[in-house]
Amino acid sequence: MLAFLLIIALAASPEMVTIGPGPAVAKNGGPVDVDVGRFLLDVDLVSRTDFAAFVGDHPLWRRDRARALFVDERYLADWASARAPGEDVDPAAPVTLVSWFAARAYCSAQGKRLPTSAEWELAAAASTTKKDARADPSFVAAILDWYGRPPAPLRANHRTQANLWGVRDLHGVVWEWVEDFNFALVKDGRSGDGGALFCGAGASAADPADYAGFMRLAFRSSLEARFALPVLGFRCAKDVLP
Amino acid sequence: MIALSVAALLALAPTLPDDSLYLVEDRYEDQTGRALQLVSFRGEPVLLAMFYARCPQACPLLISEVKRVLAALPPAERDIVKVVLVTLDPVRDTPAFLRQTMTSRSLAPGRWTLLRSNPEATRTLAALLGVRYRAGAGGAIDHSSQIALLDRVGRTVAVRGDLSAPLESFVAAVVDAARRPASPTGP
Numbered sequence: 001m002l003a004f005l006l007i008i009a010l011a012a013s014p015e016m017v018t019i020g021p022g023p024a025v026a027k028n029g030g031p032v033d034v035d036v037g038r039f040l041l042d043v044d045l046v047s048r049t050d051f052a053a054f055v056g057d058h059p060l061w062r063r064d065r066a067r068a069l070f071v072d073e074r075y076l077a078d079w080a081s082a083r084a085p086g087e088d089v090d091p092a093a094p095v096t097l098v099s100w101f102a103a104r105a106y107c108s109a110q111g112k113r114l115p116t117s118a119e120w121e122l123a124a125a126a127s128t129t130k131k132d133a134r135a136d137p138s139f140v141a142a143i144l145d146w147y148g149r150p151p152a153p154l155r156a157n158h159r160t161q162a163n164l165w166g167v168r169d170l171h172g173v174v175w176e177w178v179e180d181f182n183f184a185l186v187k188d189g190r191s192g193d194g195g196a197l198f199c200g201a202g203a204s205a206a207d208p209a210d211y212a213g214f215m216r217l218a219f220r221s222s223l224e225a226r227f228a229l230p231v232l233g234f235r236c237a238k239d240v241l242p
Numbered sequence: 243m244i245a246l247s248v249a250a251l252l253a254l255a256p257t258l259p260d261d262s263l264y265l266v267e268d269r270y271e272d273q274t275g276r277a278l279q280l281v282s283f284r285g286e287p288v289l290l291a292m293f294y295a296r297c298p299q300a301c302p303l304l305i306s307e308v309k310r311v312l313a314a315l316p317p318a319e320r321d322i323v324k325v326v327l328v329t330l331d332p333v334r335d336t337p338a339f340l341r342q343t344m345t346s347r348s349l350a351p352g353r354w355t356l357l358r359s360n361p362e363a364t365r366t367l368a369a370l371l372g373v374r375y376r377a378g379a380g381g382a383i384d385h386s387s388q389i390a391l392l393d394r395v396g397r398t399v400a401v402r403g404d405l406s407a408p409l410e411s412f413v414a415a416v417v418d419a420a421r422r423p424a425s426p427t428g429p
Contacts, residue, residue, distance in 0.1 A: 068260040069370065100369060182369050183376040225369035 016040040017166040018240060023132035025121040026213060036122045041115060042235035043162065045094035045169055045176070046106060048085040051076075054106050056083065061102055070101035074228040093154035094174050094233040100225040103177045107236035114179040115237035117220065121213060124170040126163040134210055143212045146172045151231050174233040181220040257395075263290075263370060264396030268363035270328070273340035273356045280326075280367075280396065283355075287419035288324045288392040292373045294331035294383050295343040295356075304387045305347055307405050311389070312353075314413045319420035325354045328367055330375050330383050332358040371398075393419050 020038040055061050055076075062083065063076040076097050080086020085095075098106075100114075107113050115123070127133035134140065154174065162168045170176075223232075258264050264281040271277050289308055293301040308325055315323065329335035335343075340356035343349070349356070359367070368375055375385035391400040391412070400415035 067265055069262065069265050101366075179365065182365070182372075182374045221374070224372060 015043045016238060017043055019119070019123045019165045019167070022122045022165075023125055023134075025118050025125060026210070026217075034118055036116075036118050038240045039115070039119050040238040040240055041119070041123050041165070041167055042112075042237070043167055045173065045233050045235050046103075047092050048079075048089065048095045049091045051095040051098065051106060052084050052091070054109055058105070058109060061105060066102065068226075070226065071099040072226045072228055074230075075099060075102065077228070078230070090154065094169070096154065096174055096230050096233045097228040098177075098232070098234065099228050100177050100181060100223070102228075103234040104179070106234075110236055112236035112238045114177055114234060116180050117178040117183065119237055120170075120176060120178050121216075123163075123165055123167050126165050126167075128161050128163055131164055134213070140212055143171045144215075147212070147215055174231050175216070175219055175229075177232065177234040178220065181223050182225065259395055259397055261398075262396035263392060263398065266363075266366060266370065268359050268366060270357040270359045270363070271337055273337050273344055273351075275337040278357075283324060283326060283392070284396060285394055286322055286324050287394060287416065288326050288396075289416070290326045290328070290371070290390045290392055291388065292328050292330050292368060292371065292375070292385065293387075294329050294385075295335045295339055296331065296381065297383065301387075302347070303405065304389070305349070307402070308389060310409065311402070311413060311416060314409055315416060315420075319417050322420045323353070323416060325349075326357060327354070328357045328359070328364070330364060330368065330373075330385055332360060332364050334381075372401075391415055391419055393422065 017040065018038055019041050020036055022036070024035050026034075059065055060067075063071075063079065064082040066075055074097055076082075076095075078085075078089060078097055080088065085091050104114055125132050125134050127136060127139045130136065130139075160169050160172050163170065258281075264279075264284055266280055269277055269279060289311065291304055291308065293304055295301075305327070308327075312320055312323065312325070329340065335356075335358050337358070340358065344351060344354060344356060358364075367373075371388065371390055373386055373388065375383055378384045386403075387405060388401055388403040389412075390398050391402075393399045399419055400412055402412045
């Protein structure tokens, strides 16, 4: 049984690469940059085909059966049916319209987990030539240019060249879920939270020079775990075995 | 590893509503070290909040706020309502430390339960409740404070997120949850 599951996991598992050590990055938008260490990250975003295989194996994550506790009503709403993405969309394109719970369940089923925000930021700080390109004007401009553009229809991955770590599409395709998205505290963040008490300082202190990073922090802080959004996908990570 | 076992969801499927927090089957332990799941609180209305025992300011305020809600309830309803506080600091808030907190804050064991789980399950619950938190300086945890009211089958029926807002509507929701008969699909 275990061997069988292992074979399934390997078959469904996209290639992973080792990330790190690399530049210190802001942890959860916190005031102190941290060293992340080494970890494994999927080269590619999870595709609709990948997710359809998961849904086939775990029918409770089909859109017609998933619990309202874990997904909102937009969950996989662009699929032709509860089982498959259908003909009208590119099946190799990244899956979107998935909640944090669904993304987490997918990664767990592969023996993986979602990356933390710090891990994701470390991987995403790299350009094709530098581990830390956050001060590289053309690198930053390309990211901000994408943030400013309206979403385009999603097509297959691999549209961007792999970065120095070997990871593709960290920028320019979709936003990505991270395990600790709800660690992001932006002062006076969510509407309706105006009077919420914060135990401790509360405010975020993302580096204002890293404007793209701040945009991502603000985006994460606007999310709720049940949200399924057309521009939000994910990839999985894994610990490096000691 | 993941919170949701398919088997458990299937087993619970006929009886719990789709949006019940009690569908989460992570393991918790209370201040006495007893292992339990959130569904253990099924059957009574529950005031549920997240906190951590070493919190210097907001958490004592949160606990005072829960006490204020309880004090505002008519005695019959007050007797029914349970309070569950789940720590955001599951590594340091051991059952022994939670028990000590119960004593130092005068929390009656019959009504109050202090819980901890593992870090992953803690993130799950925070995500479900919309609690945002982050490790801050010196072991502090920055977190948003809110009190969720769960009905007898674990649905969130009211949230007190703005602790400075008038108490009346939240108290009315608690009274309503306490007076509402147990769901026909309930225990």
